[in-house]
Amino acid sequence: MPAEPAIKMAEKTNKIRMPEKNGIDSLPAHDSAVSHVSGEAIFINDMDEGSKMLFGHIVGSPHASARILSVDTSDAMKIPGIIAILTAKDIPGENQLGPVVKDEVCLAADKTEFIGQAIALIAAESHEAAFEAEQKIIIKYSVLEPVLQLQEAMEQGKMISAPRKIETGDVEKALSESEHTLSGELMTGPQEHWYLETQTCLCVPVERSSYYVYSSTQHPSETQSIIATVLGVEENRVSVEVKRVGGAFGGKETQANHVAAWASLLARNTNRPVKIHLSRDTDQIMTGKRHPFYSKYIVGFTKSGLIQAFDVELNADAGATTDLTNAIMERAIFHVDNAYFIPNLRVYGKAWKTNKPSNTAFRGFGAPQGIAVIEQAIDRIARYLGKDAADIRKLNFYGESNNNITHFGEVVENNRLHLLWDKLIAQSAYYERKENVDEFNKNNTYTKRGIALTPVKFGISFTTSFLNQAGALINIYTDGSVLVNHGGVEMGQGLHSKIRRIAALELGISEDRVTLSPTCTASVPNTSATAASSGADLNGMAVKNACDKLKERLRGVYIKEMEKTGIFEELCQENIIFENDKVYCKEKAGLPFSFRDLVKTAYTSRVSLSATGFYKTPDLYFDKKDGKGRPFHYFAFGMAVSEVEIDTLTAFTKILRTDIVHDVGDSLNPHIDMGQIRGGFVQGSGWCTTEEIKYDEMGHVLNHSPDTYKIPTIMDIPEIFNIVLLEKVPNPNTIRKSKAVGEPPFMLAFSVWLAIKDAISATAGHKTEPGFSLPATNEVILHSIEKLRAQATNK
């Protein structure tokens, strides 16, 4: 009988013995699994700083574009329980939140550029008092005409940053020589992150104008630096701590900085702890989304479907400020090829300013928007040529030894596409099922099925090269227990579990001897965001680096001890092994030290048991001018087949089955990797289907709560959902030969999107190109089918 897991409530520990199992199953659950299910896991909104704590509240603009004429807070200040109301003039430091480009004010002073933009901050003893005060603040505006639509911004030339272009081959020539060309456009919609935990921060002033900040951020170092900027203090006065984040998906990469800066301003002014926890509606109204893209393209191809040229223009709706738009556009540009070798390719990227909250990072970071275009183009090529879209995809895959250079000059090494294809075709019985689908459609008038296969190739690394660095700090205590600090943030992706395993394996000790510290800028400084799927890659390497340093010191101690005994003479470092909680010499059996004893000896021998680690990804470079280089350390690959059924009258869609094969190198933890694949795919299918955001003509977002913004429920996942990890595919040059997995699976949801299109297309016998966009909501499906049917009757 395996032992029952037990938790000691009082101690709040994770020391729980999991049932002993073999193989994969022996890997422990998520680092916090037990605290999650037992309800002990503390999030920032669960923290109480006693009666001194104040609630922060934000007064946002009701207008998408307006000049602020005056702000009068005098009546509001009289309400009992109101401690402070701040406006831009009360900011002691710089009124600036821009993470890259300094174009984003912390509090609007003279103009507002989107609905919900913060103008005043209230610190109150209760939420009720804050709400009352908000009603009493009088702000006078002169309302201006907002620019809300992307197309409108394009017409008015409201470009937010310099356009980008990458080109390879001779696109004009290749297009003119192509046997066939198709041109088209595609609109992909915004997506709300819908992390379960809304934006939250608690700032506690400590002695001598220092601040201890609990923030639900993906980027503690940047949060720290922005707080210091607005408070006008040096960064060493601000410590940002993150224990866990209740979901982020990119939404807390820069936009957690906002509430953190606001809470800190209020805390500084009142000298009391201040907590801000946005309500769901406020969060959805105020914060940015995935960038909507409007793209235009021309694709040239042979009669067999081989793509010769692709000319594409990507237009992003940046919202009111730059935020991460430039990097997002860059990644979109790097991914317009997806998994396909296109010898002549030209891509333009332009980002436009609209009067909406600044759009921001979201799982995939522009790649989904870029990939959607080529996937749509291939789908059209197939219909145009009357061929199977999967075959066209296969035909155009990057080659393993030739046809393997991307439009930005990076060689696609260790290409797994062909391996994935073979596995997936077999696993999903793609061709048989495709026939079954046709058969089904022949026999059914109003219910149609569709099937699609889509691949993903995703570049791993921050495209801004200097961000590819990470730090760690490891402390070994005298009882041999180990505390790991690193710069990455645990937001559900299982990073801490992976890191814990890495540290345990590197030090040769069991995992229950390793504990992860909350991420804190005071222990590991100057880190990059936990983003770009790189958390384990970068921080894992930094942790390894720290472990290596400690092991070297411990080996030294071991050698000295052995020398003392006089048994061994010339021991060299390499032969000393850390394994099974022991340290021993490989060549000369006997005399192992327990890890614990060796640590104790090191301590008494006055050897430091604490080490920092550092890592920077090697060999990354990119020349922005000629658009060539090696921006990515490696590529991750995946492939999916989805089959859907739609009721063409109600436009309800069911995902009947999805098969995924994914490449994660040597998995650091298959459970966690499968979790990322599953979760990413389902999140992607939400973006592709039900997650739609509408605005009214004033710029109010209409879907600002889960009442009208619909993410997938448990009912919406594929009825049959098979996920397989590619085996025996170690990834060279990464931590324990693993691969990043956070983002790539998101894009496999295009298999659902295009399966829906396939089903729609079946209503007209695959002869006519259906109107289609993303998300394929039931409204889109309904109108597309309506049009196809009308065309058929008119013929």
Added chain:
Amino acid sequence: MSKQKNIIRFILDGKTLEVAFGEKSGISPDISLLHYLRQAGHKSVKEGCGEGDCGACTVVIAETCDGKPVYKAINSCLVLLPMIHGCQIITADSLSEDKDGQAVLHPVQKALVDHHGSQCGYCTPGIVMSMFSLWKSVQHPTESIIKRRLAGNLCRCTGYQPIIDASKQFPATLRQDKFSEQAKETVRSLELIYKEIPSLDIEASGIRYFRPASLKEALKIRRNFSEAVVINGATDIAVQLNKHKIKISSYLDLSGLIELKYSKLQDHSIEFGSCITIEEMGVAVKSKFPALYEMISVFGSHQIRNLATPGGNIGSASPIGDLLPLMIAASARIELQNETKKRSMLLEEFITGYHETRMKPDELITKIIIPLPTNATLIRSYKISRRKDVDISTVSAGFCFELDQEGKLQSAKLVFGGMAAMPVRASAAEKHLLHKSLTRQNIREAAEMVYAEFNPISDARASAESRRLLARNLLISFGEDHNK
């Protein structure tokens, strides 16, 4: 009695607790159960939306039924604290058991850990509680039951599959836990609470809150305090409160009216007390009235259905109240009552406009009587929403056709929700179909008339044109099914 005026009692953490409302405790009677629990230290109960849609706030309440506790998962964000007077409340942080000084996870918690069912963990306590209520009530849940019971718990991280797997593989052992061991005692304590404080009359923090224990009492309060807002499951009202859309200073809470929580099957009709929950209503009609059951199965989530009532659905008189089109089509009647008399009318006549009804300020809706379909009736319900589950209708419909012996229509009722300010009949289409048979052609013609008949709005859910197309298609869909 007067001494007990401002208090309620319930069981939490295995103990009977008493909350005294007022300045001293700082607890106001309109506090949500969610906020009360969090203030009381149960931080496992999370707020993800405050409007019943995410399930992060799910807790389980136990009520007594035939001397046994019944466990129901509910959204604590939609419950006003006095509503749980006389219940046991169970939260994720109170599930584990103490054995030899060590806390041992509850089997559902362990199953979730074993299946890697949490990532960020924010949704997890709510998921645990939905799983717990499932564990308590269904021995061998099928995948479809599991999904139905968990549809009201949003998770943005996991993609749900491990949660399904965990729920399937609950240990097959007898469903014994500390709650079953203490069941008898719990029931006794809960009954004692009701015996000592059957009804509530709270006046505190500027709020008057009545929770009568009998209809008689309720009608008296209704007469004397007609300004008091009637609440039943409060799923409509609490959302508006949480979003600061309304301020209410007095409440008449009907959730304690056991006498109106019934369903009665008669020869030709089925009757419901207005305070029965939608979930219980679903159980009652499953075999007798599939069209109604189908509608109920896509009504909100399990947690919502455990709170919401038909009284509230009718009382709201919303254009997108899901029970309304079908009940109107089925010629349902409702009974209204004041202190002195009862009157009954067709539901169709009761609703007069956008959230407007013929109810008088001293009346309450007490009963709903729905004629059961006969062999000569064809009755169907439809609901279209952007997401199939836990979503408000874009368009809904109830169709009822009475056929004569030759298969010609004697009567046709086509009632649509979401197409106008209130549920409406497609009269032109109805007229077109009368005395005809339900051929594809006839129905198609009628469907085109449905398309032309309405002038719906465009909103966050759909455009006017989509609504028109969908309304038309629903009739076509009926025709296709019928002529299969």
